[in-house]
Amino acid sequence: VTQTVRELSADLCYAGNPLDRLAELRDDAAAIAALAADPTARCLVLVRDQVVLRESAGGLDPWFPVAVARPFGAERAFVLLGRDASGPCFGLLLEDAAAVVHEPADEGAMIDQRRMLLIKDPDLTLLDLRGIAVRKLLGRETVAILSQAKSLLHWHNRHGFCANCGAPTRLCAGGWRRDCEACRAQHFPRTDPVVIMLVTDGDRCLLGRQARFGKGMYSALAGFLEPGETVEDAVRREVREEAGIQVGRVTYLASQPWPFPSSLMIGCLGEALSTQIVLDQTELEDARWFSRAEAESMLAGTHAGGLGAPQPIAIAHHLLRYWVSITAA
Numbered sequence: 001v002t003q004t005v006r007e008l009s010a011d012l013c014y015a016g017n018p019l020d021r022l023a024e025l026r027d028d029a030a031a032i033a034a035l036a037a038d039p040t041a042r043c044l045v046l047v048r049d050q051v052v053l054r055e056s057a058g059g060l061d062p063w064f065p066v067a068v069a070r071p072f073g074a075e076r077a078f079v080l081l082g083r084d085a086s087g088p089c090f091g092l093l094l095e096d097a098a099a100v101v102h103e104p105a106d107e108g109a110m111i112d113q114r115r116m117l118l119i120k121d122p123d124l125t126l127l128d129l130r131g132i133a134v135r136k137l138l139g140r141e142t143v144a145i146l147s148q149a150k151s152l153l154h155w156h157n158r159h160g161f162c163a164n165c166g167a168p169t170r171l172c173a174g175g176w177r178r179d180c181e182a183c184r185a186q187h188f189p190r191t192d193p194v195v196i197m198l199v200t201d202g203d204r205c206l207l208g209r210q211a212r213f214g215k216g217m218y219s220a221l222a223g224f225l226e227p228g229e230t231v232e233d234a235v236r237r238e239v240r241e242e243a244g245i246q247v248g249r250v251t252y253l254a255s256q257p258w259p260f261p262s263s264l265m266i267g268c269l270g271e272a273l274s275t276q277i278v279l280d281q282t283e284l285e286d287a288r289w290f291s292r293a294e295a296e297s298m299l300a301g302t303h304a305g306g307l308g309a310p311q312p313i314a315i316a317h318h319l320l321r322y323w324v325s326i327t328a329a
């Protein structure tokens with residue numbers, strides 16, 4: 001069945017954020033304070049890159065009333081995320097000291113069984129966003145709002161000082177700007193664009209693997225867009241650098257927020273103009289052409305050689321699935 005680009009987009013993890021971001025209120029400190037004091041206001045809480053969750057009747061829940069969340073610990077940043085039908089939504093980053101690494105009492109426990117605990121309420125659960133997404137512990141829209149909160153709060157965590165003069169900066173505009181009072185520079189949250197492209201040659205597609213990938217996993221090539229480049233330039237440069245393949249026509253398909261820490265994955269198809277792979281072994285362990293049938297079996301987990309495709313949380317999975325569907329038609 002041929003998939004549409006719209007269907008591809010509807011399946012992307014970390015996308016689908018439903019909030020009205022209330023940008024028109026960001027410069028109105030009194031309005032933001034009133035939203036935070038609203039009894040329906042709720043808050044996502046992060047500490048040390050972990051999401052704080054509570055058990056509820058419907059499973060884990062990352063939302064806390066603002067009045068409950070703020071006493072959890074000293075606050076590093078408190079930001080206005082927006083509003084949905086239930087009320088205003090905020091994000092709170094606690095100081096690291098609000099959480100501790102929990103060492104299991106069992107001396108024989110594996111080190112990866114350690115987890116973080118919130119000192120003020122050790123019954124709450126702390127999990128990283130990737131694990132929440134992979135295990136589908138929360139709904140798509142909640143994961144998308146968590147992605148917004150995580151990227152924005154991470155930016156605050158790393159921008160306490162002015163890049164222009166080195167003086168401390170101050171959180172402004174509900175968390176959507178930091179101002180330097182020494183030199184008057186204004187700093188805005190950054191998103192880093194990454195191109196990710198499925199390069200095709202008729203009925204074949206180009207996939208590569210980095211040494212750090214799981215065993216047998218191949219994925220679409222990807223790389224950061226550089227200053228002065230268009231998306232098309234970046235697609236062609238990355239594929240030439242990593243695999244020695246010339247790319248002609250580039251088609252944009254869909255994009256995905258990737259909150260590790262704050263990238264935007266720009267998903268494209270690229271048409272190969274050459275077929276001889278010349279591998280950059282500092283970037284890739286291997287790259288090769290795969291037939292449509294082979295790609296289909298990798299997605300299904302039935303590849304005869306045990307090779308596999310990226311997990312569905314990654315846009316690469318959906319680029320491959322989309323290409324398989326349109327070439328099968």
Ligand SMILES: [Zn+2]
Nearest residue numbers: 162165180183
């Ligand atoms: Zn400054």
